[in-house]
Amino acid sequence: MAEAPPLQIIFFLLLLLQATAGEREDEACLANLYKSFEDKQNNLRNWTAANFASPCNGFTSFLDGATCNNGRVFKLALPSRSLSGGLAAGLGGCADLQTLDLSSNELVGPIPPELHLLSNLAVLNLSANRFSGVIPAELSLCVYLNVIDLHGNLLSGEIPQQLGFLARLTVFDVSGNNLQGEVPALLANFTGGAPRFNVSSFAGNSGLRGFPLPPARxxxxxxxxxxxxxxxxxxxxxxxxxxxxxxxxxxxxxxxxxxxxxxxxxxxxxxx
Missing domain, CATH: 1.20.5 (Single alpha-helices involved in coiled-coils or other helix-helix interfaces)
Structure with a gap:
């Protein structure tokens, strides 16, 4: 009768399988993201299929704007790259992603609700683009979010009430959009004698009302x-x-x- 393999070997094989699955998820995620961009100035010249298949070597990244940790992409920072196009819904495959910064580009279209699949996301900065449509309420499922910066877009509709339940949220900026309705009470309530988020977080939305905004004329x-x-x-x-x-x-x-x-x-x- 054959002897059962040691538990250490089984554990190692499981880790190997998990790492391989994670790499495949990163590969699909990065490929989808790149396809959704229009990189007219070729700023992402090293975003190639070969690097999508193996974007990291430990803590070393082979992709511009990507930061790696233990072989997985955990940060994507591509501000001011003159990128146009949209934001891929398949980005949720980058399960270890903690920071997504696509600020100061020319991206259009809706913010995909599938971003809630980024369960470890802590920083979301999509400011100074041309995103339109509503703010997805599903973002409230990213419970580790510390920063939501969506200022300077073309977003409309109301601010989802659910975002007020993000206990870790310390930066929230939706100024300079086309939002309307009431500011959610949980985003405007008093903490330590001051509003949780002040006027500057909500300014520049003609249809938005309620504290901490001044009374409308x-x-x-x-x-x-x-x-x-x-x-x-x-x-x-x-x-x-x-x-x-x-x-x-x-x-x-x-x-x-x-x-x-x-x-x-x-x-x-x-x-x-």
């Missing part, structure tokens, strides 16, 4: 208009009063003239 009259109306009303009242007095004087004069004509020989009233 109503569609009523301006101060100058109110003053003008007041002056006009006063002038009208004065003219009306003057007209009434003139009419009363004329009526009194007529009454006296009629009385004099009806008694032409009557003596003048006594002064005594």
């Amino acid at each position: 109503g569609g009523g009259l301006t101060v100058a208009a109110i003053v003008c109306i007041g002056l006009a009303s006063g002038a009208a009242s004065l003219l009306l009063s003057f007209a009434v007095v003139c009419a009363w004087i004329r009526a009194d004069d007529r009454k006296r003239a009629l009385a004099k004509s009806s008694h032409p020989n009557s003596p003048p009233p006594s002064l005594l």
